[in-house]
Amino acid sequence: MTRWLIRRVLVSIALAWIVATIVFMALHLVPGDPAELLLSTGGVSADPTAVAELREKLGLERPLLDQYVSFLTGLTRGDLGNSLVDDYPVTSEIALRLPRTLELIFAGTIIAVLIGVPGGAYAALHRGGAFDRIASATAAFLLAVPVFVLGTLLVLLLAQTLRLMPAGGYTPIAQNATQHFTLLALPAVAIAKGLAAIVFRMTRASVLDALSRDFVRTARAKGLSPTRVLVRHVLRNALTPVLTVLGLQMGTLLGGTVLVEYVFNWPGLSTPLLRAVEARDYPMVVGIVLTISGLFLLINLIMDILYAVLDPRVRAS
C-alpha cells in the first residue's frame, strides 16, 4: 500500500510539472508582448524606447530557458513570482481569490444536492407521473442551456426587470453577511444548474434500480413503513453512485466557474486569470493555471486513495 501510494503521489507531481511546463512554453509562444501591452492600453501608442526599458526591467530580455529555470527554482520554494503588471506576488493573489472560487463551487454543490437528490428520489417513486415527466424535461433543458445564457437571463429577470437582486458583485462576509449571501445566491444557482440535473438523473436511475432489488422487497414484506424502506434501504444504497459522480463533477465545476464568475462579477480566480491572459502577464497565468490543475490532481489523488482503501483490487492492478 505504501509503495503504491508513493508511486501515485510521484505521478501527480510529475503531471503538475508537465502542466506547468506546457503552460509556460505555450504562453511564451503566443504573440503579444506584456511590456508593449502594459504601456499602450486603450488604443494609445507606446514609446518604443520606454517599451525596451520596461522589457529590461521585467526580465523579458533574458533567454526563455533562463526564465524557465528561474520559474522552476521559484516553484520549488513555493514562489510563483510577481505579476508583470503591478509587481504583486502571484501567491498572494491566489490566496485572496481561491477561497471565493471554492466557496462558489461548494455552494453550487450543496444547492445541486438539495434539489437533485430529493427531486430524483421523488421522480423515481412516482415514475411516469406528472412530476417525473416535468422534472426530467427540465433536467434535460438545464443540461443543454449554456451557463452564461442562464446567468444573463437571471441577471436580466431578477436584477434588471424585477430589481429583486443585485446584478452582481461581492461583499466580504465579515463586512455584511446578509449581503454576502445575497450576492452569492445567483452565481451559485448558475453553477448548480448543470450539476443539479446530473444529480437528479443519477438519483432517479439508481433509486429505480434499488427499488427493483430483492432486499427492498424483503424489507417491504417485513412490514416496514414506506418511509423507513425508502430512507434505510433504498436511498442508502442508491446514493453511492451519486457520490462518485459528485466527486468527478467537482473538478469540472472548477472550469465552469470561469464564465459564471465573469457574468456575475464574482471576484474569484477567473477574473485575474482572464485579465492576466489579456495582458500576457505570464507569472500570473502560470500561477493560476497551476493552482487549478493542482486542485484537479489533488481531487483525483484523493479519489484514487479512497477507492484503493475501499477496494483492494485497485491496489493489485
Place this chain on the structure above:
Amino acid sequence: MMISRRALVQGAAAVPFLSIPGRAQRSAGILRYGLSAFPPNLQPWVSTGAAAGTVKLLIHRSLVAYDSKGQLRGELATSWSIDEKGAWVFKLRQGAVFHNGDPVTAEDVKWSIEQIGGEKSTAYMRAPFQSISAVEIPDPQTVRLVTKEPLATLPTWFANYNTFVLSRKSTANEPIGCGPFRIAAQERGTSIELAPFDKFYKPGFPKLKGIKFVVYADDNLRQAALMSGDVDIIEYVPWQSMAAIEKEPRLKLDTVEGPFMCVLFNASKPPFNDPRVRRAVAHAVKRDDIVKAAFFGRGKPLEGIPITPGTPWFDEKLAQGWNYDPARAKALLAEAGYANGIQATMLATAQYGMHKDTAEVTQQYLAAVGIQCELKLPDWPTRVNMGGRGQYDLAIHGLSGDSNDPDGLTPYLDTSQPANYSRSFGLSAPRTKELMDRGRAEFDLAKRVAIYKDMQRAALEEVPMAGLAWREQGFGMDKSVKGFSNLPGALTTSSGGTLEETSFG
C-alpha cells in the same frame, strides 16, 4: 408535501426585505461608479488606459486641467504664458499641499517634469517631454520651461491624465499627489474607494463624501448594474443599451462624439505604398453602414481627417474629402494599375465587437470596388503585436486624439515616428508631417488655422490613415447625479476629472 398558506404568505412578505440587503444602498454622499476595467496599475505617469485615468485624475493634480467645456483652466498653475525668449512660464498657486501635508513647490514641479522626460522613464509623455531642454525656477512661485523648438501646445500636455505633479518624496510604489481625493481602500480587481482630501486647495471641493469605483468588465452587466440601481453612474455605455437608458425615467444619458474608427495601411510594400490606392480605399466605403452596424446609429460618418467638429480648424468641405464614391475608387485603382483588383489581408480584432463589425462592413465595400480582403481577427494582444510588426496589408483601428487640437493627432498622422500598432506601417506622408510640425510651432491662432487646413489637404492626398466613423462615447447616470460632464470630443476619456464638482441633487 403541501406548502401551508401561512408559509406562503410569510415567504412572499419576506421578498421585499430580502432584496434590500442585496442592494448596495447609497450611503449619503458617496457616489458609486461602474468602471469598465480595473486599472492595471495607478502609476501616475504610465499610460494604463482610460479607466485608470479616471481614478488618477481624482487623486493627482497637474499644472492645468480641462473645465466642463473642455477649455484649459489653471490647477497648480494660476497663469501661463510665453516670455520674450520663447520659453513657457507657469505661475504657481499658493497654498496647495500634497497628501502628506507638504506644500507644493516649484521644486516638485521641476522634479516631476524631469522624471517624466528622464532617460529611464516609461512615462507616456516621455518623448514630448524630452523636447524640454531646461526647467528653471526664477522664483519659488514660477517655473520656466525652455524648449528645443517653439511649442504652441505645450500647456495641453499638462492636462493629459498621464502628466501629474508629484511630491519629490514619492517613491515608485508610493506616489504622493495633491488631488481632491485619496485612496481609502482598494480590492485588487474589484473596487477602489476614494475619500475626500480635507486640505485640497479649492475650498468647498470635492463635493462628494466619497467615491466607490466598482469594476464591471462585462458591458451588459455594467448596464444591468445601472438599471438595477447598484451603481449611480457608468462609463462606456454599450451602444446597444443607450436607447434603454434614455427610456428609463430615473436615468439620463450623456454622449459626445469623440473617438473614431479608421483604416491603417502597410505601405512598406505594394499595393498600399501608392497613395492612389489608399485614396481608392478611402472613397470606397459607405460610412453610414458602419455607424449602423457597429454603433447602432450612435455615431457619424468620418470622411476626412478626424478634426473635431466645432473647433476652429474644422472645415466642412475638407471633412468630406473622402466622400463615398465607388466610381472614383475604381478609377483611382485603374490609374494605379490595379484595374484587375487586389488581394489583401485586413487585420482587426474579434475581442472588441466594434472593431470586428467595422472590419466586416469595410471588407464588403472594398470587395465591391475590387479589393478582396481576407479578415484576420486575433485577440487584442496578438493584434497589437502584428500591427507593430507590419504583419498586415490593411488594419482597422479605433482611436482617440490626445486633445481636440489637431496636434493631438500627431501620434497617428506623423508617420516618421517609429513603427507602432496604432499608426500606418512604413508609410511616408512628408507634407502632412511638415505641416503638423509647423502648426505646433505657430502661436498665432489665425495662422494655425490656415496651416491645419493645408495639413488636411495634404493628408487627404497622402492618406496616412483613412477615417471611417466617429463613435459616440456615453456615460449613463442616475438623474440625481449633478455636476458631472462628458467632455467634448477627444477629451471624453478625461471626463472623470469633473467628479470633483459632482454632487447629488
